[in-house]
Amino acid sequence: MTRIGIHDLELATSHHVLDLGKLAEAQDIDPAKYRVGIGQDEMSILAPDEDIVTMGAAAAQPLLERHGQQEIRTLLFATESGVDQSKAAGLWVHQLLGLPAHVRVVEFKQACYSGTAALQAAIGMISRSPAERVLVIASDEARYELGSAGEPTQGAGAVAMLVSADPALVEIEPVSGVHTVDVDDFWRPNDSSTAVVDGALSIRAYLESVTGAWDDLAGRGSPDPATIERVVYHQPFTKMAVKAQRALSSRSGAQLPARGLQDASVYNRRLGNTYTASLYASLASLLDADPELAGSRIGMFSYGSGSVSELLTGIVQPGYWDADRAARVRKALDARVPLEVEEYRRLHARVLPSAVDVDNPRVTDGPFRFAGISGRARHYEATGG
Numbered sequence: 001m002t003r004i005g006i007h008d009l010e011l012a013t014s015h016h017v018l019d020l021g022k023l024a025e026a027q028d029i030d031p032a033k034y035r036v037g038i039g040q041d042e043m044s045i046l047a048p049d050e051d052i053v054t055m056g057a058a059a060a061q062p063l064l065e066r067h068g069q070q071e072i073r074t075l076l077f078a079t080e081s082g083v084d085q086s087k088a089a090g091l092w093v094h095q096l097l098g099l100p101a102h103v104r105v106v107e108f109k110q111a112c113y114s115g116t117a118a119l120q121a122a123i124g125m126i127s128r129s130p131a132e133r134v135l136v137i138a139s140d141e142a143r144y145e146l147g148s149a150g151e152p153t154q155g156a157g158a159v160a161m162l163v164s165a166d167p168a169l170v171e172i173e174p175v176s177g178v179h180t181v182d183v184d185d186f187w188r189p190n191d192s193s194t195a196v197v198d199g200a201l202s203i204r205a206y207l208e209s210v211t212g213a214w215d216d217l218a219g220r221g222s223p224d225p226a227t228i229e230r231v232v233y234h235q236p237f238t239k240m241a242v243k244a245q246r247a248l249s250s251r252s253g254a255q256l257p258a259r260g261l262q263d264a265s266v267y268n269r270r271l272g273n274t275y276t277a278s279l280y281a282s283l284a285s286l287l288d289a290d291p292e293l294a295g296s297r298i299g300m301f302s303y304g305s306g307s308v309s310e311l312l313t314g315i316v317q318p319g320y321w322d323a324d325r326a327a328r329v330r331k332a333l334d335a336r337v338p339l340e341v342e343e344y345r346r347l348h349a350r351v352l353p354s355a356v357d358v359d360n361p362r363v364t365d366g367p368f369r370f371a372g373i374s375g376r377a378r379h380y381e382a383t384g385g
């Protein structure tokens with residue numbers, strides 16, 4: 001059988017960052033609630049000329065530079081924070097990256113789960129045509145109302161993955177466990193720029209999904225739990241992974257070390273929630289933190305409120321270690337420009353109506369920018385940066 005999986009991946013984030021200590025101070029809350037209680041230190045905040053398209057294109061560009069675009073015939077763009085009801089955000093990425101007309105583009109939606117649906121679709125396509133490669137982009141801005149319990153769990157980021165046969169990073173194994181149930185724990189109505197969340201319900205629904213997905217995987221011939229060395233999780237906040245690992249270990253009997261959890265949340269603690277990208281940011285965090293993972297079996301738990309979840313397993317490939325990738329992510333995180341709370345609140349309030357033409361101010365240092373809206377259509381450009 002053809003071995004298929006993640007051949008390469010790259011992470012991109014926003015121009016700005018807000019330190020959660022500053023937010024806690026402005027809210028008169030003990031900063032330990034954020035840093036320890038929910039396990040978050042910072043959140044990435046988009047500049048006015050950034051969005052899911054600019055982050056997604058910025059994440060994908062280095063993959064094309066490293067591997068070329070010849071075998072790519074499909075671009076799958078997964079997002080919860082779509083910018084249009086009809087047009088796939090990936091179409092602007094297609095144009096910004098100069099992809100040819102024979103590359104099909106489509107957008108996937110199911111809250112934070114859809115990056116995994118896109119990865120599975122990519123694997124299906126490659127199993128039929130093993131010479132093809134699929135570009136999967138998961139890109140999101142997590143937004144909640146100011147003053148709501150969800151506010152400290154906002155964030156922004158994108159992960160682009162090149163999916164192929166004979167992958168260099170992680171081979172995805174064929175059997176997975178799925179758990180789907182209709183629940184109103186988190187959603188974003190069409191007329192709202194912020195998500196609605198019942199935090200306590202979302203934690204319960206997530207934990208039931210971890211064990212439900214494990215039960216499905218076990219029933220379909222899961223690998224021996226003793227052979228799973230690490231598990232990476234979707235992380236709306238990093239403490240959620242701690243709760244999930246406890247539930248998964250007790251249900252499956254897998255002995256999962258705490259070190260894996262710490263390694264797999266380094267980026268997530270600094271990005272905040274990145275919805276569809278969160279699980280894959282956690283995967284990048286794990287791969288970049290530990291040079292001893294070659295040959296290890298890892299679990300990957302994807303949860304999208306509403307809810308669909310899936311537990312995958314994968315084998316880390318021999319040449320996965322790349323100190324340069326870790327250095328690039330650290331540089332991008334360190335380069336973010338800190339905001340004061342008042343500036344962050346002003347940016348949060350800036351929601352563009354599509355009926356008004358707007359030229360966005362030039363702020364981002366990233367390679368692409370959201371230039372503005374004219375005639376109700378969004379426009380993007382390369383910055384040359």
Ligand code: COA
Binds near residue numbers: 033185200239
């Ligand atoms: N020091 C250390 N820990 C503290 C603390 C302090 N001063 N104050 C509170 N805490 C801990 C609490 O004990 C709790 O820990 P626990 O969950 O391990 O028991 C944690 O901090 C959160 O406190 P809580 O009172 O539950 O916070 P909250 O009502 O503000 O809600 C969330 C927290 C995470 C539920 C909320 O931020 C949220 O809804 N986020 C969005 C969730 C989401 O995205 N779900 C959808 C996708 S899965």
